[in-house]
Amino acid sequence: MQNKCELDLPFSTWFKKKGWEPYDYQLELIKRPAQFSHDVLIAPTGGGKTLAGFLPSLIDLLKSPYPELHTIYISPLKALAEDVARNLTIPIEEMNLRINVDVRTGDTSNHRKRAQMKTPPQILLTTPESFALLLSYPEAKTLMSFINTVIIDEIHAIINSKRGDQLSLCLARLQKFSPSARRIGLSATVSDTDHISKWIAPADQQKLVRTITATPGPPSEISIVKAKRPPPWSGHSGQYALPELMEEIKKNKTTLIFVNTRAQAEIIFQSLWELNDECLPIGLHHGSLSVSQRTKIENAMAKGDLKAIIATSSLDLGVDWSSVQLVVQIGAPKGISRLIQRVGRSNHVLSASSRAILIPTNLFEVIECQAAIEAIIEGDIDDISMNPGAIDVLAQHLLLMACSQDFQFNSMHQEVSSSFPYRNLDQDEFKELLNYASNGGYVLQSYEQWRKIDQKKPGIYGITSKSISRKIRMNVGTIVEAETLRVKKKRGEYVGTVEEQFIQSLSPGDTFILGGKVWSFVRIKDLSAEVTSAEGKDPKVPIYAGGKLPLNSSLARRVRKIISDPVSWNKLPNSCREWLELQKKAAHLPKNNELLVETFPRAGKWYMVTYSFAGRNANQTLGLLLTKQMEFIGLAPLGFVVNDYALTCWGLRPIKKPEVLFNQDALYDGVDPWLGDSSLLKRTFRQIAIVSGLIQRRFPTKNKTGKQITFNSDIIYDTLRKYEPNHILLKATRNEALRGLADLSRIEQLLELNGSNIRHIQYDRTTPLAVPLILEVGKEPVYGGHAEELLLQSLAYELFDEAKVVNKLKKNETI
Template sequence: MNKKELFDIAQNWFQEQDWKPFTFQKESWTAFLQGKHGLLNAPTGSGKTYALWFPIVLNYIKNNPDYRAKHKKGLKAIWITPLRALSQEIKQSAERITQDLGTQMTVGIRTGDTSIKERARQKTKMPDLLITTPESLQLLLSSKGYKKVFQECSAIVVDEWHELLGTKRGVQMELGLSRLKTISPDLRIWGISATIGNLEQARQVLLGPETEAYKNSVLIKAKLHKKNTVKSIIPKEMETFPWRGHLGLKLLEDVIPIINKSKTTLLFTNTRSQCEIWFQKILEKHPEYAGEFAMHHGSVNKETRLWVEQAIRNESLKAVVCTSSLDLGVDFAPVETVIQIGGPKGVARFLQRAGRSGHQPGKESVIHFLPTHAMELIEASAMQKAVKNSAVEDRIPYLNSFDVLLQYLTTLAVSDGFYSEKIYEEIKSTFCYQGISREQWQWLLNFLVMGSQSLKTYDEYQKVEVEDDGLFKVNNRGIAMRHRFQIGTIVGDATISVRYQKGGYIGSIEEYFISKLSPGDVFTFAGRNLEFIRIKGMQAHVRNSSKRTNKVPSWMGGRLSFSAQMSELLRQELYTAELEFSKQSKEIQSLLPMFIKQREDSIVPKPNEFLIETFKTRDGYHHIFYPFEGRGVHEAMSSLLAYRISLLSPITCSLAYNDYGFELLSDKPIDIQEVLDNNLFTSQDMLTDLQKSLNSNEMARRKFRDIAVISGMVFTGYPDKGIKMKHLQSSSQLLFDVFKDFEADNLLYQQAFTETFEHQLEEGRLRMALERIAEQETIWRPCTNPTPFSFPIITDRLREKLSNEKLADRIKRMTKILTK
């Protein structure tokens, strides 16, 4: 069949649905059928799934003209999704095409949720089109004879590539692709990505920078003009002294008319605990929503999540409170309205959530922004500009993740084994390991066989054997089984499943929260009040309780920090407070009472100004600095500054920080003039000082726990017999100390420090922030009382010590005194 005949098949199908294919869909079909690789950049809800399922099926038709009569069995294409929740959607789209076009192609799913029976069936008979996750693909590579399974595969599509890029799951994907390219000669690699700042680099990472695949690839952009509208919910009474912590609940009644006006509303929160609290409070105040109102986050059990997703599609729910668990492509045409509670901390995340409403080509997306404290209205205003100018963040890819590489090499050794030279060439072709040296490679191979220099006397670290012909192979069944259980790069805090005493599964909670409960304590989870009975194995037993409680699980991943893009936008927006009133956005205008009070006691900084405030309260001497760079950068900068000050005069400080600035609180005043005269904000010697200031050993030790688990040095236990987090922590700490004392050149030990500085503390951003501050005029304001800008930072520190009720009372008293 020629191209025209194939295109006619697709066009006719679209016509039957009363649709018209978009230009980007036709461009993808053409490029794919020409044998090209590529990256498709298309927004959520634009029909990107059909842009790539279609050419995969058309390619099969082209190669098998009598496809209606005969069916050639075997795996033909793989679709990778980062979220299991999306696999059902993707399967339905694929089946629609394969069935309507009369092919006999089968579609299957293989994820962590796939039953043992279905997996066994796939072992003997693979579906033609397989939908799977990065982890499940690695599991397939760990099975014997995997080359036979993949050799006829013509395509692999990596969906939501922007979500994987800049994570270790992305690295896992790069390695998997490097292997599949070798064993499937006709393989076409395609990625689908929403908008990110570094699209060209994203294509390089997907295909490998210098590879033939990259040279024979295209970047296709869907030029669809989607209208995104941001509407801020502005409080009727503006706080002069804003504080973070009331979770936006003051504006609960402003949300109700929005919910009532729409068929279905999604309320996005940034944390699972905030999601739980909003769900409880809305039902408490509006019991009439019972049965039409649900909650969705990653720790709620799978059945409930699937039920909620289906109920949204059926339009049988009025509203759902959710977290990022509903950020990605689950296809809900009926959602009319999205409400974002609190700043989303990044432009891409905000646009992704906005796209859940009007989730169809050409439809307008409306997102309401609800601030949890007054200063977040500056964020809301910045978001409006970002949406207008389509300013989106870059995703920074990982380099030299040796832990992921060791896991991958063990995977290959567990299946059919590997020859070092052949795999070295494949690995060098990836973006992540393009700079790997011969010495590093040799070290990794020695590690697999001996378990590194300092561990070679211990048998348990010697996993891989080298056979006479140079094949690296795992021959021990126990090692192979343990390795398969542990494939993956997501290392969270150990989770404990929450079950009723009589057996019903409710969801999972991180171990550290449960460990703080005593029997009889009541906490809120999955929308119900539960009384804790006991821990048994890796399960927490509970029963329903009618007691009221303010205990809500918090999850370690709770606090998001500003992206670099967001920080820049926020500063630009703040500077507009100095423009004349008519030139300001309505959000900035609404903050006038706060700005007036701020100017009375201090200043609102201009673009060329860096503000420092000092004042004394009964807690001690407060020194507050405002870089407006985001929580992550402030954590590092506050430690760096405290260390440099301590070199001038011995002083002890406690540190507090948020997205706007940071505080050094001490028992005696710091001479700010001396700080400025000694140029303590210099970026010179930054790394050395940072290492000394931050107890970088401690941070690297925490990071090393994940590296030890991913690389396979520490075993996390069998399903239902997990190893407690404190045991994992102590095993990995022991290894960390051994390497520190006896093997400082150990690549995994060094990787812990690199990741701490580059990823956690964003060393590059910190350096740029210090260079920017050096060019600004520093304005130091000694104040008599806390200012509106300083208020969120000092109240955030109080939260660590006080319960929510006590904190609210204390803040009321403080605000009363300050507004007199």
């Protein structure tokens, strides 16, 4: 619904020249009733949501211009900040407004950052990390004392993460500098605004948040690709549908192609170029490319010069490119909100339907894609889960604030606890954390390197030296990725980054893909990988850790529901429907109220397949715990594999009574010994140690290698575990491992709902539904896509023939 224009000049004239009228929610943000101090705006993509957030600031700066920093805009992505800056400059220039806008991210040059400190823009666009770094300078108080508005874009993508904890703490510090600053949160995909309303406001202003919800735009047009070849049983390449994708690229002005991993982006880009007989301009964008390469692609897209671009999550939030007519998602989205955001990049105006095609990469993903489409049609958006504020993030924040100025214990505790994630932080825990930040804790306090904060006088804390401040600022951030090396041409031009572990697997002359080009590895020099341009038929694809996204709970429930309901299969492609029909005929379908467990022999081993629908992380943990139990009772386990939907364990002896393995008490008894002995806890500790400042990766003269960091971290972990088992970082490590990587809560939920209703059926061979998992057993990665599909296809036919004649040994046995 639109409203008669109530804007003053020159804004009303500008809207009329564009042929637009402001939407109700844009005008609502301008009005700002006295009883509200902060706002949450929920509006569909393409509806002028970001402009709505800026309009109050533009109007205020026109009426009362002053040369101070007036508005801070915070984006979850560097690319989004740059894109918004470009789009915001257009109305400012067309209305001849004398308003300065600038961007400050990790890609901004140091020279430009220094200029911003001396002469700040009136509107600054930044990211949570750069905002935290800005607050760490002594000039921060002067710089931010006149802040009028903080705009947090795509707020749903930030608040339920460590970046959200970091940003919440930064807003608490800003509140101290500028108590009357208004906070505006923007989002297109939120089902429950209660969490956002609580998060965005200071503790004493929870009731002063206004929620504005816009009328939804027209429904999106989303479909599953209709390819000549059926999707494979297993794998993640999507190669089978690339000919159809190429035809879509030719038909549309610009096609934005999303994939879930950087490695997949490189593979798809290379494969599309092999099909690109018309030499259409196609780009590639992900976080491991150089700044210049990413900027070049972003500028080309903004001008409409590209026919297609393959991207990861580096472009899936808020980016506004008018030339994009179609979005393609390769691989299942793993979350409904994520898919809505990506689909919304096409036809980015409120009056037009967004168009998207989904390309599932295997049969299970076909069902997940259909489940996601149905969820969007029904308006079922992912819930936002809010965890307590992370301890390592708070430790980093205290170090940064100490770099800025000395602080008083009670005042800082009050400031921190005014942020929503840390609202329940008591003084004892805060004191324990501050002691750690001061000297590393009881065991480490005698070592000078961990003395970063001093107690200057009773209750007053400050940084120990300027050199410590510099090191702390060099290690800001809450996202810990694997150690990388810069890739440079022999003449010195920067290409991008690859993970250190991948480079160490190469020999001189080996070729690999980066940025859509083939490079030949020469040597490692000065912590950089030196390369030359090359041509290679079988280049390797760099492996990037942390790329796989786990299936969220709401989408998992929908996948299970579709599988259990044959009536819903008529919406599925023929190949997927035939697969499920064969399972129904020859075996048993997983039901909503039961945990289906299949056992069968194959090639001299015994397999147990559990259809949990709990997500990859939870299944990984469940697999580890189950094999521990199998070993304990003498079933001689040999291994396990997982996907988002199920897991299979195998061993030398038949599993006749799986209810013994799934006994909750026995499983939970195995959690602590497993965690203590597993690499999971050490890996989690390493990440927490880096974020909290215990271990620093970057130094003024050089950076530590991944091996050095791992070695140092493991030594500290073993020492603390032996001599200070209650160290605050060890407690944080265990909690984070259980909640995050281990996803133990989903296992608990699974067993509570279905643990008493285990349906165990023993068969004489592999069942149809188990084929995708059996294909994963012992599979070695084959890079390049085509070879992987051929390898899997051959084994799939063999297993499928088996599945057609499967027989039950124990029919309908319920435990």
